[in-house]
Amino acid sequence: MEKEKKLSLILFSGDYDKAMAALILANSARELNMKVSIFFAFWGLCLIRDPEKMSLEDKTVYEKMLGMTAPKGPEDLPLSRMNMAGIGKAMLKQMMEDQDAPNLSAFLKGAQKKGVSFYICKLSLEIMGFTLEEMIPDVKIMTAKDYLQDALEADIELFI
């Protein structure tokens, strides 16, 4: 029997369109019965913030500022280009709806339901001052070394 194939993604970017690309690849890979890991780092953390669980407790001034200005969850992410203060994004979302394409939140929920493993970069979490409690459920903390060991088992590795 052939060894199970595996896809390993780092989602570094906090852009709506790039997050969508990552989740479409992840979901498609699961439909092909591949194993899938997403390692959320830096701005990628914004995608898995739970908008209803923001906390300002035990944070420095800078951590509070970042927590308040950085995007809060999937639908709050900007486009990587032509965002035009949100007009471009609203347009894109409408165009997706016209094509009956699900939105980013649906892709995100789908990924977890389909069994994509979500990992969060330990150092990014610390530097940005977020806590695991402010993130969506079922996300595990991983160091860069853990990521590398997980990626070494993969057949496709991408940095998005």
Add this chain to the structure above:
Amino acid sequence: MEKEKKLSLILFSGDYDKAMAALILANSARELNMKVSIFFAFWGLCLIRDPEKMSLEDKTVYEKMLGMTAPKGPEDLPLSRMNMAGIGKAMLKQMMEDQDAPNLSAFLKGAQKKGVSFYICKLSLEIMGFTLEEMIPDVKIMTAKDYLQDALEADIELFI
């Protein structure tokens, strides 16, 4: 005999400099007799738009707007940074000319002539409202699953 090596690229970005990086890697890989696939997704579609084949027929208002404002073909792409309303790009293009480096259109034609396989992301095409007829010739439509199966055969996979 050793198995043929293969390079698999996703070009997600619509930046002049990133598209150039992708095409230089693709052309160099062909010169090493590697197989090469480029999967154009999202903004990457702008690179393979044929500027003379734009159509507004059967498009929604948003699709028309996007079609008119998004870059039309290789020489219309902006730089990923220091674009400065086109001044930075004009400067870079002049510097490339001073070094006798070919421009992006030449790299693009070279890639197709050298046998690089061009694939376009089905979902991106639908969401952005472009049609295959508006693209340069010899581009095939592929789903995300097709991409993954193609990438599984590759030795190097990059997301650009």
Add this chain to the structure above:
Amino acid sequence: MEKEKKLSLILFSGDYDKAMAALILANSARELNMKVSIFFAFWGLCLIRDPEKMSLEDKTVYEKMLGMTAPKGPEDLPLSRMNMAGIGKAMLKQMMEDQDAPNLSAFLKGAQKKGVSFYICKLSLEIMGFTLEEMIPDVKIMTAKDYLQDALEADIELFI
């Protein structure tokens, strides 16, 4: 005995945060006894410019302009987002200091000390008008073909 594992990175981006991601991965891989190559291309060259070795000799007007406006060394790089004319970056650097995380220059020196191989893209160097003498020591020039042959030996390849 198992074959040594290898990580191959292209650093195309000239952003502070992306350069940090690249160096954290590179340093972590070395700590796992993996071989590591970083191929600096385009804006990535800004990271390895030696701020004290800038030269204007034998340069065209455009090369001088680019040399003066592009970031000079690690601490001069902007953030990929929320840079806000440097305020965002200053904030991030303070937050890193609060967590006792080293800054980008320290990660860069650490990488060379740990034995990460630094390669510079020949064509990028020529187009941007930089010389090897303006870069930090122990960087070798490589063509795109050399990069591909190096990456073919790697287990993980990422474009950052």
